[in-house]
Amino acid sequence: MSKEAPVDEYLDDEEEAEDVSAADVKALIAFVLPFCKPYKGFFAILMLLVLTEAALNFSFPLVTQYLIDEGLIKKEWEALVRSIAFMGIAAITVSMVALVADYMYTRVFSSVVKDIRQHLFDHVQSMSMPFFHTTPTGTVLSRFSGDLVAVETGLVGIVPLFIMPFLEVIYATILMFMFDIWLGLIGALIFPLILWWPRIFARKAFNHAYEKRQTEGHLLGAVQENVAAQPVIKAFGMADRARHAFSLVNGTWFGIARRTNFASALVERTAQTGLYVVHIIVFALGSYWAFTDRITVGTIIAFEGVFLSMGYALTNVTQYVPTLAQAAGSIHHLNDMLQVKPTMVDPPDAKELQPFAREITFENVAFNYPGSSFRTEGLSVTVPKGSFLGIVGPSGSGKSTFLNLLMRFYDPGEGRVAIDGVDIRSVSQASLREQMAVVFQESFLFNTTIAENIRMAYPQATMEEIHDAARQAEVHDFIMELPEGYDTMVGERGGQLSGGQRQRVAIARALVRNPAVLVLDEATSALDAATEHKLNETLSKIAETRTVVSVTHRLGSVVTADRIIVLDHGHIVETGTHSALVAQGGLYANMWSRQRQSRRPEAEAEADEDE
Numbered sequence: 293m294s295k296e297a298p299v300d301e302y303l304d305d306e307e308e309a310e311d312v313s314a315a316d317v318k319a320l321i322a323f324v325l326p327f328c329k330p331y332k333g334f335f336a337i338l339m340l341l342v343l344t345e346a347a348l349n350f351s352f353p354l355v356t357q358y359l360i361d362e363g364l365i366k367k368e369w370e371a372l373v374r375s376i377a378f379m380g381i382a383a384i385t386v387s388m389v390a391l392v393a394d395y396m397y398t399r400v401f402s403s404v405v406k407d408i409r410q411h412l413f414d415h416v417q418s419m420s421m422p423f424f425h426t427t428p429t430g431t432v433l434s435r436f437s438g439d440l441v442a443v444e445t446g447l448v449g450i451v452p453l454f455i456m457p458f459l460e461v462i463y464a465t466i467l468m469f470m471f472d473i474w475l476g477l478i479g480a481l482i483f484p485l486i487l488w489w490p491r492i493f494a495r496k497a498f499n500h501a502y503e504k505r506q507t508e509g510h511l512l513g514a515v516q517e518n519v520a521a522q523p524v525i526k527a528f529g530m531a532d533r534a535r536h537a538f539s540l541v542n543g544t545w546f547g548i549a550r551r552t553n554f555a556s557a558l559v560e561r562t563a564q565t566g567l568y569v570v571h572i573i574v575f576a577l578g579s580y581w582a583f584t585d586r587i588t589v590g591t592i593i594a595f596e597g598v599f600l601s602m603g604y605a606l607t608n609v610t611q612y613v614p615t616l617a618q619a620a621g622s623i624h625h626l627n628d629m630l631q632v633k634p635t636m637v638d639p640p641d642a643k644e645l646q647p648f649a650r651e652i653t654f655e656n657v658a659f660n661y662p663g664s665s666f667r668t669e670g671l672s673v674t675v676p677k678g679s680f681l682g683i684v685g686p687s688g689s690g691k692s693t694f695l696n697l698l699m700r701f702y703d704p705g706e707g708r709v710a711i712d713g714v715d716i717r718s719v720s721q722a723s724l725r726e727q728m729a730v731v732f733q734e735s736f737l738f739n740t741t742i743a744e745n746i747r748m749a750y751p752q753a754t755m756e757e758i759h760d761a762a763r764q765a766e767v768h769d770f771i772m773e774l775p776e777g778y779d780t781m782v783g784e785r786g787g788q789l790s791g792g793q794r795q796r797v798a799i800a801r802a803l804v805r806n807p808a809v810l811v812l813d814e815a816t817s818a819l820d821a822a823t824e825h826k827l828n829e830t831l832s833k834i835a836e837t838r839t840v841v842s843v844t845h846r847l848g849s850v851v852t853a854d855r856i857i858v859l860d861h862g863h864i865v866e867t868g869t870h871s872a873l874v875a876q877g878g879l880y881a882n883m884w885s886r887q888r889q890s891r892r893p894e895a896e897a898e899a900d901e902d903e
């Protein structure tokens with residue numbers, strides 16, 4: 293997805309580096325423009341204000357020249373008063389205009405950044421499951437943190453550090469020519485040199501900034517993984533190893549950050565040094581001309597004012613270069629991410645899937661994950677409406693993959709999955725998933741209340757329906773015992789609840805939706821035997837009125853299934869009811885007898901406890 297070009301690849305090739313910078317700036321403009329369009333009116337007013345502010349700023353040197361030559365040297369009182377009065381009014385006006393302009397540009401650019409962020413969020417959310425299986429979380433997070441912040445800083449600085457100084461330079465050049473054509477010529481010819489020099493370092497700053505952002509993504513990913521993995525790190529005494537691994541990435545960041553920041557500082561410093569040199573030359577020449585009466589004293593003083601303002605303006609522009617570099621590097625990243633298209637898209641003529649009426653069919657389905665050697669094939673299964681299908685098999689045999697294909701998280705390479713004879717690729721994904729509810733192996737809960745977590749699957753659910761779903765999921769009594777009941781916050785990822793409690797809330801979340809098809813992926817794996825037994829009874833009852841597809845290692849969960857398929861290495865090796873499969877004496881029977889043996893001591897212990 294993103295280009296993983298090594299840092300040195302850019303640095304060794306000056307020509308290529310220049311191309312990258314130019315392309316980056318173009319990409320920045322192309323990226324931001326569409327987001328600015330809705331604010332056209334704002335921008336027009338802003339431009340007007342900025343032009344007024346720059347024009348007013350440059351009236352000061354002209355008035356200064358007039359004040360000195362006419363008011364002070366010729367001692368004309370009226371000229372003196374007029375100049376001072378004009379300066380006072382201009383100063384108040386320019387401050388007010390600048391204040392309004394500040395408000396306008398900070399507001400408009402914050403809106404643009406808000407829209408970019410929303411667009412990025414919507415894009416990430418539109419991605420298909422393979423994207424989330426292959427993209428590190430840190431990479432996604434750093435697009436929202438470092439990259440967006442860099443774009444914001446770049447945009448907010450564009451008016452005071454780029455547009456205003458740019459206009460000032462134009463005004464200043466005109467004024468310098470008005471004062472004296474030779475001074476104007478010297479200024480106009482030498483000033484571009486000040487900008488040209490820092491360009492060498494600006495190129496480097498651009499390229500390093502891209503690398504810096506990339507490394508920051510890795511850093512963020514490493515921190516995120518470390519926080520999530522704390523139980524494992526603590527239990528296995530891996531803190532030193534984790535620290536060492538982090539310090540390596542951090543060290544890489546240091547190398548790149550040092551070069552980026554130094555290149556940025558050099559951009560500023562070289563511009564300043566150039567300015568000092570040019571200033572001395574021009575001032576010496578101007579003083580000589582004033583001394584020999586070629587120009588007036590007012591002209592050299594006013595010229596000096598314009599020259600310094602122009603110098604500051606150019607320094608501002610060069611200061612802006614590193615900020616622009618950071619923003620351009622970040623745009624590169626954002627573009628990389630936005631260019632990834634969802635792999636599972638609805639066809640343009642996608643219809644809504646009609647309410648499930650007859651059967652789900654897997655018709656000779658074959659599939660393999662991109663870049664994985666695992667392959668499942670020859671999957672031909674029919675699940676009639678209202679039936680209960682159990683899917684069992686050793687770890688890695690392709691059980692969850694079956695569900696991934698059913699929910700269209702992935703598309704089959706061969707064959708098709710159909711509902712009532714309609715290929716699920718031809719209907720909208722939303723209408724397909726609307727008819728299903730899933731309980732995943734890892735019961736992800738959101739950081740809100742229990743009630744909200746359950747309601748999420750069916751926003752219209754009444755409190756009564758939520759209680760009912762929780763009752764069926766065997767979690768209502770537990771919730772009622774909590775001091776805040778259904779209003780209890782579950783913490784990040786549901787971390788305030790135990791694994792089994794989380795799983796039961798997740799089951800309630802699926803049940804409240806009253807789905808046509810209930811999909812369970814190891815939905816009872818975190819439960820104790822007694823709770824699992826009660827829940828299995830509930831699920832069996834549910835299976836009487838709707839279609840259930842349940843993947844499980846615990847064969848006890850599927851003994852009542854109408855049909856069980858046994859998967860091994862991606863193939864269906866056995867199929868039948870529980871009793872038929874036990875009688876068959878194959879893989880299922882083997883698994884069943886092993887589980888019964890391991891469960892017996894547990895059951896006996898529970899019986900002893902009951903006594």
Ligand SMILES: Nc1ncnc2c1ncn2[C@@H]1O[C@H](COP(=O)(O)OP(=O)(O)OP(=O)(O)O)[C@@H](O)[C@H]1O
Binds near residue numbers: 661663666689691
């Ligand atoms: N997103 C993925 N990308 C690549 N390979 C994957 C992906 N998900 C699963 N696999 C591979 O596909 C195979 C089947 O995985 P699957 O999750 O379907 O097995 P399972 O029977 O559900 O296993 P378990 O009982 O351990 O959950 C495994 O070998 C796994 O490594």
